[in-house]
Amino acid sequence: MTGAADTDLPGGWEAAAAEYVLGLLAEDEVSAFERRLAQDRDLEQDVAAWQEYFATLTAPIEDVAAPPQVLRRLEAQLFGRARRSLVGQIMPYLLGAVTAGAIAWTVNVSGLLGFDDDPDLWADLETPSRGLVLLAHYAPSSQTFMVRRDAGDYPEGRSLEIWMIPEAGDTPVSIGLVAQDGLTEIPVSDEIAAQLPGAGIAISDEPEGGSPTGQATGPVISLGQMAPRDE
Template identity: 30%
Template sequence: MIPTDPQDRDILAAEYVLGTLDARAAAELDAALPGDAALRAAIREWEARLAPLMVLAAPEAPPPDLWDRIERALPGAPRPAPAPKRRGWLDLWRGWAIGASAVAAGLAVVLVTRPAPEPPRLMTVLLTQRDQPAWVVEADPSGRLHLASVTPRRLEEGRAMQLWSLAPGETAPTSLGLIPPEGRLTVNTGGVRPEPGMLIEISLEPPGGSPTGRPTGPIIFIGRLTAAGSS
């Protein structure tokens, strides 16, 4: 049954978007949506709120043998080949020795040629005063910062938004430039390399940016870089 309490309905909408409802509850909500405009609006709000966080999930390829396993599990799939005849102990020892040598050689090649693990992606989501996602910031391995607006913002005439970073231990932020009207910006941070705990700020400034090299207007968005997937 669809609850009537606003808070319970909001939680239900969030669980629906997250996909954590069981099949019966999801089907019941699907049936109620055509006649419940408020519930549809709550679902749209949660979709907009959670969509920016999708970039935190690193893509993962399925196992290479997935389709083979699915085909073998289907009705009418061919049976596996019969097990080979049992060999004598001498054959087993010979096979083990050859196999162990091959594994050792292969392991040596892997250890030598395996690339170094990539550093974790650093990200943050800058929120509005109502805790709604407004900006997504990501630092790539080369040290560049990518800023993207979740919802376009219109500024009053004579104002501009300026991006800043503040590394841990520093007392003054570093300007990363003005944010274009389209709300997307990629910058090279130069000598200030992104790191966990770095603050990312957006301030309101005059059209040409801060005249002092420091924020002169209010800080309207702020977030802290963390490794993607960390708690």
């Protein structure tokens, strides 16, 4: 690949090729890069290599619909002002291999953009008497609360309801129901998302369909606290 000794772009031409593929170069840098690209065969190969590399990162990811707030938050954090959609810049170079949700996942998980102001949160939720083992996970990048059931049976004819207990209060707020099969995925509101760091998470055993009162009516069978997890 091309060297960095003769470049006037930060990080060298090879680094600039990666930023060009991701659509992260400023307008004046794009012009300079494309002038060089038109006459540098090695730089063309760098661009092609980065296109293939970024496509392989997201190829195994199942297509999902990205909540609109994901793109708005990315644009605000990256640029601080309205500009051409990040999806619109990246998609041509990923050859249509991923959706907006997969792009958001890649940027967040792979650390390409290098910010981690909002870490993922986790809570272990276990009920030894029932052999029930649950893992709660909140992903700020998609504003999604998830619960994975690793062991134990779902109670027949009943529902397991998820409650958030804010750190600054003691009134539980229902997040939703644990799915009977597969991974539970629940998009949460901005209000709930803001309260999740440090919040308690409780699981209660409720009538089928959830609590009829808006508060826990059955026994609380598990309790944990949302917190970042060491990598």
